Amino acid sequence: MNEDEEYFVPLQDQRYFGAGIKRQRVQFVRANSAEATVQPPRQNAPSSSVGDRYLSIVLPKSAPVTPPNGGTEREELEPANDQEEIPKTCEICHLPLNPESSAESHNTPHETSIAHQVCLEHSHPPSHLDRGRLGLKYLSSYGWDPDSRQGLGSKGEGILNPLKGKVKNDTVGLGVKFSKDPKVNAAQKKPAAKLNAKQVRQQEEEGKKRRARLQEMFYRNEDLEKYLGPAA
């Protein structure tokens, strides 16, 4: 799930050309002038409904307790109690649906909320294995699918990736954590070496070579090479 979150942009935050988000905002501001106290919580539908749900569990229905802050918060509670009377929940994310509020509060349908999106089933990125490998061909012929995220074994219970070893060349005891204190680390770091002109030139050369190699790795064209030789 973690890795998914990194690149997942919720629908409501995706801005595409001509969506008119700015115009919507303007509308919202206009409505705000009439019902100042109700709109803010509804602006973010899913989070407010989570909060409502929480409060409905925590607070007894009959006796609404006054929170110590009073004022604005108490006013927030009232719509929460109202919503509870219409117990409609989404089948996917099990959050209460609030048709009137979502219709009313601009263009964010429930389906675009973060909570809903996270609960949807995702397809996984395909396995990194080279499809041309003979070993893969063999395993596939016996019904193993590299993209299935299943291991080997009678029930597919095997491990997915080979175990990784870690080289240990010191005698540091078990459980010793290296301090993240910059002072300690600085003491261990070697002082910056002084370079003479020749060494600087060499480093520059190496850098150039490295860049050239990278360039080649990314932009080489096999077909072109076939016709023009490896120098192309």
Place this chain on the structure above:
Amino acid sequence: MADRRPDATQDDSRAKRQKTGALTEMDPKDNPYLAHMYDGSTNGDYANGSSSKPRVNGFWKDTTLAKFPRHGSTAAMAKKAEDGPSNPFNGQQLSERYFSILKGRRDLPVHAQRDEFLEYYQKSQILVFVGETGSGKTTQIPQFVLFDDLPHLQGKQVACTQPRRVAAMSVAQRVAQEMDVTLGEEVGYSIRFEDNTGPKTILKYMTDGMLLREAMNDHNLSRYSTIMLDEAHERTLATDILMGLLKEVSLRRPDLKIIIMSATLDAQKFQRYFNDAPLLAVPGRTHPVEIFYTPEPERDYVEAALRTVLQIHASEPEGDILLFLTGEEEIEDAVRKISLEAEEMIREADSGPLKVYPLYGTLPPAMQQRIFEPAPPARKPGGRAGRKCIVSTNIAETSLTIDGIVYVVDPGFSKQKVYNPRIRVESLLVSPISKASAQQRAGRAGRTRPGKCFRLYTEGAFKKELIEQTHPEVLRSNLASTVLELKKLGIDDLVHFDLMDPPAPETLMRALEELNYLACLDDDGNLTTLGRLASEFPLDPALAVMLISSPEFYCSNEILSLTALLSVPQIFVRPANNRKRADEMKALFAHPDGDQLTLLNAYHAFKSPQAQENPKQWCHDHFLSLRALQSADNVRMQLRRIMEREELELISTPFEDKKYYENIRRALCAGFFMQAAKKEGTGKTYMTIKDDQSVLLHPSTVLGQDSEWVLYNEFVLTTKNYIRTVTSVKAEWLLDIAPAYYDIGAFKKGEIKTSLMRAAERLKRKEAMKSSRR
């Protein structure tokens, strides 16, 4: 020269057998009551043929046992048969020693539960048996089985597997004594390169690998009526494969009984795996062990370990110490330091004497035996008692039982094998142990009386940093030979083969691809003729292929020797206090083209009449390991038998021929072409082919720095990557011998590709010249 070798070794083995024979006869010699035993044992083979004795196919058919209901006997019946007076398995009088051992055997914890065991054994096909070390399961359970399974009346055998060769040998010897029979007759053992069994054998101790090899030619293991897998908790590669196999065989052969024996309590995992087989547990003889942790993590575990040992010696009551460290060097260093400190303690604080012994796998057996010496006595009467301290790798964790240990010092590390299929490197790395391992280590302190275990890490680290169980070997190994074995076993569906812990798909894919490049499998993954032949050799597939193709290079004799030399521990000895001299001696055998040829030179020198006059002295003078060379000799003889059986020609290029060494190097290419490296530019580093790992030549090499292409035997993973045991080769040979692997089109642009292209060019020109000459 080649002809003399096997004769010499055969004589050796004959001598050995006589020796073991003499050992069992030692007692009766002083015992006139048993004088007739001599006749019995010398006429053993004769009696086998004569009709006067009631034997069935060489098995003794005793009247007592014949009356036993098979799979229905009781402990009381067996006890009566055991009490003699004649041996129920060979009809001879039982010796006095037998009875004295028998008394001790009946005190073992397993004996108390013999009836319970028999009940479980009789009612189910597969049984999981849990007995802690010291319960007597390895020696007693197979004998319990013999009395109920009666394999000699069925013309069958009972097998008991062990993960280690030494265990198989020593346990077989012990059980032969307990049953009062000659080792190699009713009770025998079978390990790689050595088979000590006979036509009368009914109980066979063997390594798990050997049983797997037998299964390759007998898929149903039909010669056995009961199979016991001992020390299953160690989860060796062969045991894991055997369990998968036996699970299948048990369906095909309902008459086959299977017992899985484990020393640890995670046996439920075995139970689940074998479809909820019944489980019988026997308590071991153990005492409580108090466990101590350090309050803070230790900066240096070796130093902390040494201090702990000395602290125990100074302040704890009598009792021996066991310290676990990771490797030979670390252990030898620790032994030296502790000994020095202990001497100082005697001088300064009048402490008791402390004897320190190292223990690791490559230590010569005589040195290993020293750990069983009693602790040294107090220096003067009434003085502080002495103690011994054993500094060991994790072989003392399960395999060896040392009595008298009361204190265990556990730094929490061991060397563990791990295989990386992406760069195809198998390496031994110092890694944290598992919780199960830590418990096992602690348990070693409670063998004789309540003990203490000092863990050099915090309780928090124990809970958080240690994994529950050590990963089984099958997840940590190169599976090339395993896949070859499985294919030979007729198991093609490697995806659904029911292993307890299936390996990662990538590891299996690598193995399949390696075997394909070696031409042991064809492109569809079917076993080829070469593959079938290679599986006959108890060797790594690459070595087997090299050996099989060696006649094509006119040097099968030499490659045979070399294969043997590569299958035994290092023959060159380099003692810490005499490194320079050792290196000088090695230089005598050095061949500029590589270490493999150097090995061969050393072996040939060892076989010279001059060296054979007094091999022990000669080896000592030349810093060679006599033991390693002798076992190489033995391995060579065994492999030679297989070669003869498979009708592979044994030939040599004449030594005077200038191609003598070149042919050997070419033959090496046939097996090791996947372990090649090319020099990078003008530097010292090499780049491994296809895996693109930057490596250095190991400092021990005799090879000069000027060879562009090398083959290596071993990849050593440390901070620097080394390749060890290297030989220089030519790119042309690689292209010529392994064209499928060295398919130039498949290489990415770079130095390696250019070099290969140049070599291909040279090859082409050469061919052209040849054909034009014709």
